[in-house]
Amino acid sequence: MSTPEELAGRLRGTVLPAVLTPMDASGAVALPALRRYAERIAAERIGGVAVWAHTGRGLYLTAADRRRVLALWRETVDVPVVAGAGVPRALRGASLEDAEDAAVSMAAEAAELGADAVMVYPMARHHGLTDAVERAVRLHERVAEASGLPVLGFFLHAEAGGYPYSPELVRRLLDLPSAAGIKIATLDRAVDCQDAIRAAERGRALVVTGEDRMFGPSLMWGADTALVGIAAARAGLTTAVLDAWTAGDAAGFLRASGRLDRFAEATFHAPIEGYVQRMLWAAVWEGAIPEEAAFDPYGPPPSDAERRAVVTCLERLAKEDDTAA
Template identity: 90%
Template structure:
């Protein structure tokens, strides 16, 4: 069994939170808060964690912070660590070749720091090129070669900087020996999600849902694993949906999916880039992140009513839990 097949076997049917990066009001990473948060997440029943992902503002971190963040998570968990590999914010205007080289370098860096796999961010600039598919495939090949790690493709919606992967591209990516699977995060585009799942059918690779707003449906369409930002806080809400689905518990799945949908409705809404701040507020509510480390300097400003909506949702879900006991 190859390392890629072994990793896929470990992750299949599990939840990997796309974890937060606690920061202060000036955008400095709070490492004391990060360690406590990592210990809290590590105590949950998870299959792995995703660092340097969009939820953790991985492409916004300095090189030094990026290294320290991964080191904290590697020390805190005994499950696979999947690291995002993409173009740092400082290089977004760089020539395309330089941008691709930076993503490959990030994959190699992740391997040096002990990551178990890399998740290659989509490069939106590829989308308009006549050789878009070839360039995307080659980027994934280079990331695998530089890191020596299994690779996840990452079909990410445009609001977060991605672009739609064609079924042909998905099939080409999953045919690579290094391909552990494809992560699908289309936000609210059901047809795109379904098409991506269908393109992955028969590959034997992981079909990883990143569909925070279509989590339950994405499982019904064929996803078998979850790597989601909504699990950055209240992990149990997410794992309950996947567990009941895997168990064939239809009634339990409907209940768990409905509860998660209510939380998603309060956190993954317009402006969608505000979801990171909303998840930080949720993490504060559950005691996983302190107030002084719950700032997202890279998202839009949100009114207090947004926080009240998140907290009210969590309070109602908690009251239901108490009633059910």
């Protein structure tokens, strides 16, 4: 088991796809398709994977499916596995105390199944409470105590069930001995993203971008690692941007960032919850997930026009690759 500092050192400068969970038309997890997809992701040049994250519909999965999903990823990859810990959708009507307990229990379960770190979903019901900061800090302390694992905080935009973390809360979370870093996913709120990154620049801790739609800018503002849903289907496209930035290759960064931004434009737009289905379509086009396992039963109804836009973007990017070769 790694210390927070060891884990941060291993992950810094790498991409961690927030991986998809293949499901059939009935919403059942398609385990054979998941294994094939996991093998495909494992072959990419990645620093780790994030399971039970929003892209993989982690809070919607049954407890049994969560266990199967994490166990399969643990068997398949030899990189760190970061597991989301939050309140399962089935318990969203529970009291705040029971909801906090559920998040802690999920973290402990992840540790038992072999996760290397835990990423704590924001407890949206903390937002607006007079003791919100103290409750959030205590939740992260409890997660660390129950799991024994390094912990990532998770500043998540409201459209995905989060709320804006204040700079004070970001600093308090990173002062915890268990803190490996913080993931920032504000969607399109540039000032919130910049403020959080500034508050998170602590030296030892990871500053993890989850900004699929502001990926390049978030690196320029100070993020040093990436945990993003957009890498669930196009890990190489994402890695190229981070590599160019890290290498100080300005021309390469501009080119790679522009390509990734075009893909993000086709996949991350209103309704934003539709991005999971759009990433599944991209994974089908890539040959990573079969058509019969590319359903997201929890997002908005998909449209043929949206799928055509995703496929058209991928075809154009592929044509550019062929031309460059």
